[in-house]
Amino acid sequence: MYLYNVHTHKIESAIENGYDVKCILNTYPEDFGQKKQMYPNAWFSCGIHPWFSDGSEELFTLLEKNAKDPDVVAIGEIGLDRLKGPDIAKQIAVFRKQIELAIEVRKPIIIHCVKAWDEMIALYKEYKGTVPWIIHGYRGNPEQTKQLCKVGFKFSFGEKFNKKSIKHIPLDSIFCETDMSSVTICKVYENISAEIGLGLNHFAILAAGNVKKTFQ
Ligand SMILES: [Zn+2]
Numbered sequence: 001m002y003l004y005n006v007h008t009h010k011i012e013s014a015i016e017n018g019y020d021v022k023c024i025l026n027t028y029p030e031d032f033g034q035k036k037q038m039y040p041n042a043w044f045s046c047g048i049h050p051w052f053s054d055g056s057e058e059l060f061t062l063l064e065k066n067a068k069d070p071d072v073v074a075i076g077e078i079g080l081d082r083l084k085g086p087d088i089a090k091q092i093a094v095f096r097k098q099i100e101l102a103i104e105v106r107k108p109i110i111i112h113c114v115k116a117w118d119e120m121i122a123l124y125k126e127y128k129g130t131v132p133w134i135i136h137g138y139r140g141n142p143e144q145t146k147q148l149c150k151v152g153f154k155f156s157f158g159e160k161f162n163k164k165s166i167k168h169i170p171l172d173s174i175f176c177e178t179d180m181s182s183v184t185i186c187k188v189y190e191n192i193s194a195e196i197g198l199g200l201n202h203f204a205i206l207a208a209g210n211v212k213k214t215f216q
Pocket residue numbers: 007008009026077179180
């Protein structure tokens with residue numbers, strides 16, 4: 001049985017506590033080729049991070065090429081960040097181009113969003129029903145979670161998350177990740193499954209089903 005790690009920056013063990021581990025390794029347009037060679041069994045996301053939106057025209061051309069690679073299963077991490085990076089208008093312009101690319105290649109997007117939820121929701125509504133949008137490293141409170149669920153977002157949880165928010169999320173919209181953290185993916189699955197009130201195996205089957213439905 002597989003534990004899917006939908007967002008990580010490094011690949012560690014292929015087996016944890018008897019489970020096979022399958023990672024979606026995050027890459028940038030400029031390092032995708034190298035990472036693909038290093039990790040021939042991984043899946044990948046590829047995208048221009050909002051922090052690096054400025055002067056990203058050449059990177060976008062490279063991303064257009066990478067996005068068609070069958071091992072790239074998602075466009076990301078992409079999004080908006082009000083605390084870091086160029087001004088929000090620039091970030092939105094680069095985000096839009098990548099959303100449209102994701103729609104063109106019919107792959108889900110993995111979202112980085114910091115304090116830009118109004119803009120994020122407005123964009124989701126504009127492109128609604130095209131490809132799945134997964135908010136990575138989600139830590140929002142229950143109020144925000146209810147609002148985002150109603151709109152249609154999906155959520156990926158890592159080491160730190162808001163325990164009170166989990167019960168507001170439909171079970172078909174939950175994913176797990178390790179991102180930059182040193183915690184194991186098995187530990188993340190244990191934490192989330194305990195919060196939902198499911199056994200680890202049961203939750204792993206459910207999350208694997210979500211991955212198969214979302215990432216082709
Ligand atoms: Zn990340």
